[in-house]
Amino acid sequence: MPSGALLFQSVILGLLLGGLYALLAAGLTLYFGIMRVVMIAHSAFLILAAYLAWWSHARLGVDPLLSMVVTIPLFFGLGVLLQRLLLARLRPVTLTMMSVLLTFAIAVLIEGLLGYAFTGTQRRIQLGYGSASIGLFGARIAVVKLIAFGLAAVALLTLYLLLKRTRFGWALRATIQHPDAARLIGIDTDRIAGFGFGVGLATAAVGGTALALDTTIYPSLHWHWIGPLMAIIVVGGLGSVPGAAVAAMLLGLVQSLLQIPLGTTWAQTVFYLALFATLAFRPQGFFGGRLAQRF
Amino acid sequence: MPSASDPTRAHRLGGPLRAVAILALAAAVLSFPSWAPNPYILSAGVVVLNYAVLSTSWNFVGGFTGYISLGHGALAGLGGYATGLLVVRAGLPSFVALAAATLLVAAVAVPIGYAALRVRGASFVIVSIALVLILLLVAQSWASLTGGSRGLVVPRPFPGLLRPEHHRIFFYLFAALLALALLVWWLVDRSRFGLGLKAIREDEDKAESLGTPTFAYKLVVFVVSAGFTGLAGGLYALWFGDLDPVFQFSILTGSYLVLMALLGGVRQLFGPLVGALVVGVGLEYFKVEFGNTPLHLAATGLLLALVVLFMPDGVLPAVGALADRFLRPAQSSIREVTAAELREQRDTAPPGADRAADPPTELPVGAVDGRSGKEGP
Amino acid sequence: MSDETRGTGTPVTSDPAISDPATEGAAAPAADGTGSLATTGLTKAFGGVTALDAATVTFRHGLVNALIGPNGSGKTTFFNCVTGMIRPDSGRTSYRGADITRRAPHAIARAGIGRTFQLCRVFPRMSALDNVLAAARPGGLWRGLRGARSRAEVDLARGWLTRLGIEHLADVEARNMSWGQQKLLELAGVLMSGPETVLLDEPAGGVNPALLDRIGSLVRELNAEGRTFVIVEHNMDLVMSISDHVVVFDRGRPIAEGPPSVIRSDERVLGAYLGV
Numbered sequence: 001m002p003s004g005a006l007l008f009q010s011v012i013l014g015l016l017l018g019g020l021y022a023l024l025a026a027g028l029t030l031y032f033g034i035m036r037v038v039m040i041a042h043s044a045f046l047i048l049a050a051y052l053a054w055w056s057h058a059r060l061g062v063d064p065l066l067s068m069v070v071t072i073p074l075f076f077g078l079g080v081l082l083q084r085l086l087l088a089r090l091r092p093v094t095l096t097m098m099s100v101l102l103t104f105a106i107a108v109l110i111e112g113l114l115g116y117a118f119t120g121t122q123r124r125i126q127l128g129y130g131s132a133s134i135g136l137f138g139a140r141i142a143v144v145k146l147i148a149f150g151l152a153a154v155a156l157l158t159l160y161l162l163l164k165r166t167r168f169g170w171a172l173r174a175t176i177q178h179p180d181a182a183r184l185i186g187i188d189t190d191r192i193a194g195f196g197f198g199v200g201l202a203t204a205a206v207g208g209t210a211l212a213l214d215t216t217i218y219p220s221l222h223w224h225w226i227g228p229l230m231a232i233i234v235v236g237g238l239g240s241v242p243g244a245a246v247a248a249m250l251l252g253l254v255q256s257l258l259q260i261p262l263g264t265t266w267a268q269t270v271f272y273l274a275l276f277a278t279l280a281f282r283p284q285g286f287f288g289g290r291l292a293q294r295f
Numbered sequence: 296m297p298s299a300s301d302p303t304r305a306h307r308l309g310g311p312l313r314a315v316a317i318l319a320l321a322a323a324v325l326s327f328p329s330w331a332p333n334p335y336i337l338s339a340g341v342v343v344l345n346y347a348v349l350s351t352s353w354n355f356v357g358g359f360t361g362y363i364s365l366g367h368g369a370l371a372g373l374g375g376y377a378t379g380l381l382v383v384r385a386g387l388p389s390f391v392a393l394a395a396a397t398l399l400v401a402a403v404a405v406p407i408g409y410a411a412l413r414v415r416g417a418s419f420v421i422v423s424i425a426l427v428l429i430l431l432l433v434a435q436s437w438a439s440l441t442g443g444s445r446g447l448v449v450p451r452p453f454p455g456l457l458r459p460e461h462h463r464i465f466f467y468l469f470a471a472l473l474a475l476a477l478l479v480w481w482l483v484d485r486s487r488f489g490l491g492l493k494a495i496r497e498d499e500d501k502a503e504s505l506g507t508p509t510f511a512y513k514l515v516v517f518v519v520s521a522g523f524t525g526l527a528g529g530l531y532a533l534w535f536g537d538l539d540p541v542f543q544f545s546i547l548t549g550s551y552l553v554l555m556a557l558l559g560g561v562r563q564l565f566g567p568l569v570g571a572l573v574v575g576v577g578l579e580y581f582k583v584e585f586g587n588t589p590l591h592l593a594a595t596g597l598l599l600a601l602v603v604l605f606m607p608d609g610v611l612p613a614v615g616a617l618a619d620r621f622l623r624p625a626q627s628s629i630r631e632v633t634a635a636e637l638r639e640q641r642d643t644a645p646p647g648a649d650r651a652a653d654p655p656t657e658l659p660v661g662a663v664d665g666r667s668g669k670e671g672p
Numbered sequence: 673m674s675d676e677t678r679g680t681g682t683p684v685t686s687d688p689a690i691s692d693p694a695t696e697g698a699a700a701p702a703a704d705g706t707g708s709l710a711t712t713g714l715t716k717a718f719g720g721v722t723a724l725d726a727a728t729v730t731f732r733h734g735l736v737n738a739l740i741g742p743n744g745s746g747k748t749t750f751f752n753c754v755t756g757m758i759r760p761d762s763g764r765t766s767y768r769g770a771d772i773t774r775r776a777p778h779a780i781a782r783a784g785i786g787r788t789f790q791l792c793r794v795f796p797r798m799s800a801l802d803n804v805l806a807a808a809r810p811g812g813l814w815r816g817l818r819g820a821r822s823r824a825e826v827d828l829a830r831g832w833l834t835r836l837g838i839e840h841l842a843d844v845e846a847r848n849m850s851w852g853q854q855k856l857l858e859l860a861g862v863l864m865s866g867p868e869t870v871l872l873d874e875p876a877g878g879v880n881p882a883l884l885d886r887i888g889s890l891v892r893e894l895n896a897e898g899r900t901f902v903i904v905e906h907n908m909d910l911v912m913s914i915s916d917h918v919v920v921f922d923r924g925r926p927i928a929e930g931p932p933s934v935i936r937s938d939e940r941v942l943g944a945y946l947g948v
């Protein structure tokens with residue numbers, strides 16, 4: 001039986017990790033809501049942002065957090081372009097399948113280019129505060145993990161306020177729920193969809209920076225993220241942001257706890273087991289709305 | 296089997312041309328081992344044939360139902376590992392192990408298909424990717440069984456054979472498997488079962504409302520596809536003899552298969568084969584010239600994106616249309632066909648004539664134009 | 673509530689007793705006016721919106737039933753629930769006495785209920801003939817592996833195309849056909865599947881007057897051969913001219929039913945349509 005302190009530490013770490021999962025899954029959910037697109041390249045962009053954070057620190061000597069000043073607007077723009085120039089070109093009938101392929105192709109392209117630009121070497125940011133940690137009832141929590149969680153939490157809160165309190169958020173929700181009706185009341189749904197993708201991709205920029213703080217990165221790392229993230233959005237119910245957030249926290253927590261008896265590798269299987277169980281027994285997900293039913 | 300589609304095949308110019316092309320292709324494939332300059336080229340031929348079998352197997356799901364799987368590389372890997380483990384750990388004879396592994400992969404495909412196919416497309420893709428990741432994880436971590444990252448050495452089925460002979464035998468084995476896969480695909484294509492699958496591709500809800508048991512159809516074709524894929528993977532294991540989890544359970548293999556099928560044309564019997572020839576030869580060439588660089592990956596991604604964006608129907612239909620235009624210049628210049636001409640065209644067709652189900656672009660260009668002009672009344 | 677208006681001697685324009693079974697696959701039961709497709713307490717809510725509110729309806733076997741009501745009154749949701757396309761939250765559906773509530777759409781189709789869709793749905797990249805052939809009963813896997821074009825089936829499919837007046841388009845891909853032609857093609861496919869009850873979702877939607885007449889008389893003919901119809905339709909002229917029995921929906925439940933002549937002057941119906 002593991003000690004109470006170890007258990008407590010695992011719970012804290014699980015929740016911190018769950019926060020990052022929640023932010024990234026929120027981005028994936030946005031894409032799915034807007035266009036029924038399963039955006040495979042989301043985690044590749046995550047790693048790209050992490051590389052940019054690492055690069056700005058290692059080469060320019062800037063604090064990785066500052067790289068977000070560039071990456072967030074950059075990724076927002078890329079998201080808009082991705083939707084308007086590429087995804088919108090696909091035939092609506094085969095959109096779901098072809099968009100998966102297209103975003104998959106982009107993910108592979110990004111991985112290849114990262115490998116070309118930075119080689120396959122594993123990279124890690126060495127920060128002055130990188131090894132600092134605080135003790136809490138016997139648990140040791142690294143400061144960078146707290147910063148990463150803080151970033152994710154702030155970004156999620158911003159996303160929430162953006163969706164619920166702004167005119168853009170209102171238009172975006174209308175576009176997601178009923179595009180035809182939204183068009184009828186004068187919403188430029190194409191524009192809004194583009195912006196929605198921009199916002200989604202911006203979550204990858206924030207997430208990537210947070211990731212870079214305390215993780216060793218390499219070009220093919222994104223495959224380790226896309227699996228869990230996709231499991232999360234299916235368990236949460238495709239298209240449901242709160243569902244994704246709950247599933248993210250829950251699965252992050254379970255993964256962290258399972259690491260005690262199973263080790264880090266086998267603990268990952270919880271995502272895939274949850275994915276298969278959900279699809280076999282409750283395909284619409286556990287927190288999803290009607291959107292999820294037929295996907 | 297009475298088939299109303301035969302008369303049209305004969306009267307179309309494409310018919311004989313097609314037959315000649317198929318014969319030429321078969322002759323080229325079968326004679327390849329005798330004119331291959333060295334064993335290396337021959338082994339590259341085996342690799343390309345393996346790709347052709349795999350992408351044709353993939354096309355059972357992708358082509359008929361329109362469901363795109365990125366995980367078929369992992370099914371092949373599973374077939375390979377199952378074959379290898381049955382030989383190494385259970386001591387089965389090579390080809391008995393191969394048969395057992397094929398059945399095993401097909402059996403594993405049942406629960407996977409059950410989870411992935413009950414709902415519409417998005418979940419299927421997600422599961423197919425998850426399959427690769429989870430199998431890689433298991434193969435690497437369960438080292439006591441699989442050998443982990445050190446890999447698994449599979450003994451050769453014909454130990455006394457020299458390397459070129461070994462390649463030659465496996466070349467013909469893969470060619471036979473390819474022929475079998477193509478034959479089954481063709482049979483399904485012209486069957487009611489195949490028509491139901493294509494209806495699913497076109498509009499799944501509609502197909503179901505007409506009484507097609509869509510879930511059962513999808514599951515059956517997925518299991519068939521997985522079986523062929525597992526068989527090809529197992530044969531590869533017996534040929535290559537050394538399995539590395541990173542290559543066996545690679546998402547990249549799956550994406551090569553998709554790229555090949557899509558590039559050739561998923562609605563065509565020979566589409567994946569043509570795609571495999573193009574992409575497979577390209578892959579082998581670049582491997583020799585440049586080794587394994589990250590640019591491989593980037594090029595694959597770029598090519599896949601271009602195909603998805605600009606040629607989602609593949610090259611075969613495009614080439615077919617071009618050939619028709621070239622062979623029938625008179626008709627291609629007629630932009631608009633009057634109703635009377637169209638009637639005449641119809642009347643010259645034999646009674647009960649009927650188009651083949653698959654290749655829409657093989658129709659004469661003039662007829663296509665005429666059709667779009669016919670929308671009015 | 674259905675029992676009050678039951679069998680009120682609705683004028684049947686053509687006698688179903690002399691139905692013509694010449695067309696293969698057509699069912700020819702007696703038009704006894706008893707319940708065929710029936711629901712009890714069918715309820716479905718989308719988010720906060722109740723699309724069906726404990727709808728209890730019985731359609732009559734062998735008749736042309738119409739289902740009318742203002743926009744958003746739940747007619748299409750009703751079709752979707754009955755055919756298994758969406759799961760109702762509660763309530764039951766029965767067909768010819770058997771419970772079909774939880775059955776899969778294809779099982780319901782095989783039980784004898786065919787349907788068309790509001791925005792007509794055909795298989796766009798298949799020829800008209802293949803569209804119709806795809807609706808033929810596959811009948812098990814082994815039979816399914818036989819060629820899709822057995823002489824008998826092609827003849828039957830061509831027969832339906834001919835009957836609907838689009839046999840000259842047999843080799844044309846559905847996506848290249850006009851809207852009206854697609855509607856006829858969709859109907860041909862549904863009929864090929866051999867249903868004894870056909871649900872039509874707005875057959876007159878977007879259709880020119882000449883075609884409208886043709887669809888109207890076709891429905892009467894097919895009914896005379898023994899098919900039951902349930903038609904959701906906004907075109908009141910068509911409804912009143914071809915139907916034997918009318919059910920009026922408002923806010924997810926039936927508010928009136930009876931023969932067209934009675935429904936025409938029913939105050940509740942006028943109220944529902946005019947919003948009083």
